[in-house]
Amino acid sequence: MGAAFAFARWGTATPTDGLCVRPTGRRMGGRAPECQRPKETRIVDLANITVYANGEFRAYEDAKVGLLTHGLQYGTGCFEGIRGYWVPEERELFLLQLREHYERLAISAKILMMRLPLSVDELIELTAELCARNRFETDIYVRPCIFKAAEDVGVRLHNVPDAFAIIPIPFTRYLDAKDGIKAGTSSWRRADDSAAPPRAKITGLYVNSALAKSEAVANGFDEAIMLSHDGHVSEGSAENIFMVRRGVLYTPDPSQNVLEGCTRRSILEIARNEFNLPVVERSIDRSELYGADELFFTGTAVGVLHIRSVDHRLVGDGAMGPITKQIGEFYDRVVRGKEPAYARWLTRTYAGRAVKA
Ligand code: PMP
Numbered sequence: 001m002g003a004a005f006a007f008a009r010w011g012t013a014t015p016t017d018g019l020c021v022r023p024t025g026r027r028m029g030g031r032a033p034e035c036q037r038p039k040e041t042r043i044v045d046l047a048n049i050t051v052y053a054n055g056e057f058r059a060y061e062d063a064k065v066g067l068l069t070h071g072l073q074y075g076t077g078c079f080e081g082i083r084g085y086w087v088p089e090e091r092e093l094f095l096l097q098l099r100e101h102y103e104r105l106a107i108s109a110k111i112l113m114m115r116l117p118l119s120v121d122e123l124i125e126l127t128a129e130l131c132a133r134n135r136f137e138t139d140i141y142v143r144p145c146i147f148k149a150a151e152d153v154g155v156r157l158h159n160v161p162d163a164f165a166i167i168p169i170p171f172t173r174y175l176d177a178k179d180g181i182k183a184g185t186s187s188w189r190r191a192d193d194s195a196a197p198p199r200a201k202i203t204g205l206y207v208n209s210a211l212a213k214s215e216a217v218a219n220g221f222d223e224a225i226m227l228s229h230d231g232h233v234s235e236g237s238a239e240n241i242f243m244v245r246r247g248v249l250y251t252p253d254p255s256q257n258v259l260e261g262c263t264r265r266s267i268l269e270i271a272r273n274e275f276n277l278p279v280v281e282r283s284i285d286r287s288e289l290y291g292a293d294e295l296f297f298t299g300t301a302v303g304v305l306h307i308r309s310v311d312h313r314l315v316g317d318g319a320m321g322p323i324t325k326q327i328g329e330f331y332d333r334v335v336r337g338k339e340p341a342y343a344r345w346l347t348r349t350y351a352g353r354a355v356k357a
Helices: 070-074 098-111 120-133 203-218 262-275 286-290 322-335 340-345
Strands: 005-009 021-023 042-045 050-053 056-059 077-079 082-087 092-096 140-148 162-170 181-185 223-227 233-236 240-245 248-251 279-281 294-299 303-310 346-348
Touching: 050 120, 070 140, 077 098, 077 203, 092 120, 098 120, 098 140, 098 262, 120 140, 120 162, 120 346, 181 294, 203 223, 233 240, 233 286, 240 262, 240 286, 248 262, 262 279, 262 294, 262 303, 262 322, 294 322, 303 322, 322 340, 340 346
Parallel strands: 005 021, 005 042, 181 223, 181 303, 248 279
Antiparallel strands: 050 056, 050 162, 077 140, 082 092, 082 140, 092 346, 140 162, 223 233, 240 248, 240 294, 294 303
């Protein structure tokens, strides 16, 4: 497993997968754990990145939050993860499903009693302009976030001012998975809607994902599958899950404490419209996974990700099945602007937009 990029600033994280940071010596922090850095890691200096924060474009280094910030101390924030795909032959960066992501962020914010500072249309335009200002010529990941910004003590949602930011970064792979990944059922149950709603992409809720992910990796798996409180399959640490049995595509319905993934929605649409597949959203038992013909995860970061085994049992014969392959390849064409019927999911970054300094 390895991330293709590491981010230079400060911190002591070990790059294993996903996003990681490396100390530079400019600030606090010790030396980089060189032995644990994946061979293909390229260091990206965050100092070169322009972000949007406090209502203006500014250098990453100049956009700071204080140590007592409510969102940091209590997890009272929410965010999105958006992908941008660089298509060299068109010299264009396609931003994927900005509208769907900002609509979901608006709902997450509402659940936490916050309001986005701009309309969804304005946020779409702002994000494209921000990416253009960064002059990215690589695949990217965009992280918009809205969080309780007061620097005070006292957990609550009401009467706390909020702040909004968008941070775009170069990014390619999240999980390295040519031959599919090994998934393991987590001993950590998915948070329940009645406790903290996974429907909202809430920063504090990612403790649940982090516990499950690290347990899975410590146990020799690549990714966790979390069950909900009543034992039904919910989702991965940062992915929705799909199962193929006897030509039918299944995924847990939204009442199974899943994040209602943008990729999940796209895959349901592609499966129905392009491959005429019967699609069923219902609760799934853990043991059904063991008898599945095919399993895959979906998510903005991973795309369509073939699951080779679950709890040490091969899925089918372990090889990627035909439905996963067809859907995955189609999705990869969609995100790079090769399927005109789905151009509505893409926002062009450079075409028709003057790039400001
Ligand atoms: N579930 C969780 C917990 C996630 O963090 C993600 C990633 N955002 C997903 C599912 C997949 O959602 P999407 O397809 O919108 O990225």
